[in-house]
Amino acid sequence: MKTYILRRLGYSLISLVLLSVTIFLFVRVTGDPAVLLVEPGASKADVDALRAQLGLDRPLWEQYVAFVRSLLRGDFGQSFYYRTPVFDLYLSRLPNSLLLAACAMAFSLLVGIPTGILAAVRVNRWWDSVGKIFALLGLSMPAFWVGLVMILFFSVYLGWLPSSGSGTAAHLVMPAVALGWYFAAAHMRLTRSSMLEVLGSEYVKLARLKGLPEALVIAKHAFKNALIPVLTLAGINLVIMVNVAVVVETVFAWPGIGRLLYEGITFRDFPVVQATVLLGGAMIVAVNLVVDVLYAVIDPRIRYGR
Amino acid sequence: MAVRAETSRAAGLTLAWRFAALRANGFPLIPITILAVLALVAVFAEALAPHDPEVGVLGERFKPPAWQAGGSERYLLGTDHLGRDVLSRLIYGARVSMVVGLAAVAFAGTLGTALGILSGYLGGWVDQVIMRVTDAWLALPGLTFAIFLAAVVGPSAMNIVIILGAVYWTRYARVIRGEVLSLKERDFVRLAIVANCSKWTIMRRHILPNVANSAVVLGTLMLGVVIVTEASLSFLGVGVPPPQPAWGLMLADGKKGLMAGYWWLTVLPGSCIMLMVLSANLLGDWLRVKLDPQLRQL
């Protein structure tokens, strides 16, 4: 067990390092990083000062070490526009994104799982076809498209919900649905196939042979085991949601880290962009690690496997 | 043995589910037609578009589509806030989506397949390096990574293709590598090794043709993703720069008119995006089943 954890930890660390190297290299190699990292419109003196401060004349690996050192200190640079450390800015917006992602996740599970189960149980019948259409639509309609259509109906035509901003539960409904829509389809698909597999398994057949009512079979035996892969995926998807919410947050003017990224590119506030990407990637690597370890704890086959 | 039978029954059910989703003989006529039409529109945009997509007449702004009150036949699908013809912009926008989408998929596919083959076949440290990089880059959601790169190198049509390719090759590499690993154990490959064929010959002559199927299927599936990413980039303002019309950009512009009830400025470009992605996904699904049922895990 310990070797497994250590190995996964090692891989995660390597991933983090590679991520930071990638971001570091892209900034350094594609043009003058001092120009990117300094305030737009800064004087030549400022640019030169930053060049010296960043040590851009030093060998690349030395710069990288300095870069990593500052990251570990929690210093992700200073936003040009807001004149505050980017890390603080990021942390202040993160709860909003987490709230949105949590609601979107709840929506996607509440819709996806029951639909998936029903589709599996009623395979090839009417409900399955409905599920199939839903899945296809969900995976093909971009989140911001869903959002815009919802604004059109629920805000402009019906006037039920506020079209953008944040502050009340009503503001949360449409962004959560727009963000969760795609994942609802994905979860539905996975629940369905996972459920089908479990329904065809030995012990379910045994339960049926024992004469247990079908509903009990499904509820007690199949359900729990079918859910494991879905919930695993959901855990990973939660973090992904937080990071891909850029467009939804922009459409609905939701003040999360996605909007922060959008502001960063609009205002050409590069430290903000760099930090959001780095932290986003780090978050996902961390969650992947946790999920893998948990999975190994639950399922012994994995630890002794590959 | 019984487990095997059960699994194949489940697999059969999945296949049946897919077949039922398509036409009687399985051939996805509608998606292919849609994609073909879009491709033709993209190629013949100059001939098809009734107006200049980039210049409008301010006095004719916000005209609704021809079938609504206030619309006119001159502007079949209405005009935008600058009086530009929506139909013409949609037509030229198809060109952007098609070209960028296909080019990016081709680029990502070539790069990813090549690296996947190298990684899977050569193994060793090559494999380790490529896999570690793939894992690391896969950790970043495609859109976030693409936004970052666009911020660094600056958006232009060429750059967007390269950026999308750089972001999405990892999806290919993973899958192709898995395929290659199992191919390596097959007899015909072993024979080639025994016959002293060089590594490169084997990779080129034996491995590559056999992974081509997966690459193609993956390509059609990635097309949808790439198009959505490109539309998202345009929507956020870091995609193909204006005044070149791109559907995502039209959505961004159209959003301003949403509250005033000018629905056609968002619904029409959004529908185009959705149609294209839907068709690509359906085609990919069908190809996946047709070419190799083993590709279920895609």
Place this chain on the structure above:
Amino acid sequence: MKTGALVLVVVSLLLLPAAAAAAPEGTLTWAVHVSVAPTWFDPAETAGIVTPFMLLYAMHDALVKPMPGNAMTPSLAESWSVSKDGLAYEFVLRKNVKFHNGDPMTAEDVKFSFERYRGASASLLKARVARVEIVDPHRVRFVLKQPWPDFMTFYATPATGAAWIVPKRYVEKVGDEGFKKAPVGAGPYRLVSFRPGVELTLEAFEQFWRKTPSVKTLVFRVVPDESTRLAALKRGEVDIAYSITGALAEELKRTPGLTLAPTHFTFTTWLLFTEQWDPKSPWHDRRVRLAANHAIDRQGINQAVYLGLAKPAHNFVPSGMEYFWTPPPHAYDPRRARALLAEAGYPNGFDAGEVTGEMIYGGAIGEPVVNYLQAVGIRAKLRLMERAAFYKEYGEKKLRGTLHTGSGAPGNAATRIDTYAVTGGRYVYGTYPEIDGLFSEQANETNPRARQQILHKIQQLIHERAMFAPIIEPAFLNGVGPRAAVHGLGLVANFPYSSPYEDLKVKTR
């Protein structure tokens, strides 16, 4: 004795409700179209645009500033006088004025504020003012090197922030960066919290010298997206929404319960051809610049964007300013534009590169303008930048190509020409020596009529040489919701935002 005591009691009882009524209450919320930048908390850094004054009017106060009815209302100064030779301006300061932190305002603070000022026209001010003398704690004297009739225009109007007073002791203690994080001023409101990019909250400063503000809390919410601003206003989440244009303005008019409150201020937008000084550029040819002028349908833009409430401009100096010269208008004539281009050697137009503009006006006006240019063959692309960054890079001369610029800074024609058309001006890429010569002439001219003649001549030269393509004097269209009893829009002449803040009222029931 007893009657006296009774009178006292009655009087205090009568005064009590009045005193209670004076306590500030309620909240007014704005949806602001630009992201609030910390540089706007500091009067020393006003950059020649009017936006910072949205906050300066709230948090700070000036010796003299525009108020309803009087463009030069004595505020922190009770009065001022000019010496006979025109070399000395003496201000008598109001007594018992306190800053938010309790520090009393004295002449030291006035001198300090002037000396630390580094915003627009700072070098001009510093060049003209020989010294600032502290006569006594409540009297300050500005001594000029030579008579300068525009001194009050530069010092005592929002043309600069030099007369807006900050506390010397506090600034010296916390430094400039610290001041931007926790500003302290003499205005009617003090900073409570600032979430960058999200919102700014201010609270009434009850010891404000003029009166106690009636609204307790002011919230400025940053909502860069126009439809979101309108949506927030419709739902009652904000009371006032700044800058609603075009289709959304029409929607606003149609909505019951909301009012469209346009304000006007001395604001013009124009195209600046930075490349006209480069012989290799097409813009070097005057005919090309004229063609651009004829290509634009200013009235069309007025209708489309401002519902006809704005005013087409043919002079980059706003029509409301002193010494304004009325030019012959550039007709909207695309055919003539094409003919001019053909004459200049571009029968099929030319690739005009980028038109860079600031986000709000560049978006609303720049887009239709570029559209018109393209219609005659001047193929240009629009690039938008965030406001603070645009003006910064513009000032540093980093921006190339054509610029869509604007200025809402107050002043007179001379101040405008100084900033935009004379060598050494903050935003000047090039000019003609004749203009420089004429400008220094008028600066020393004390006779107003002669001065006007010279200034008119300068504007005429600029017009004839098509140095710019003036477009429009925008109206600033705002939406007001039902709760804003006194919204302050239009009370101060030539100022686009709600003010004076201490006079605003909100319906609390």
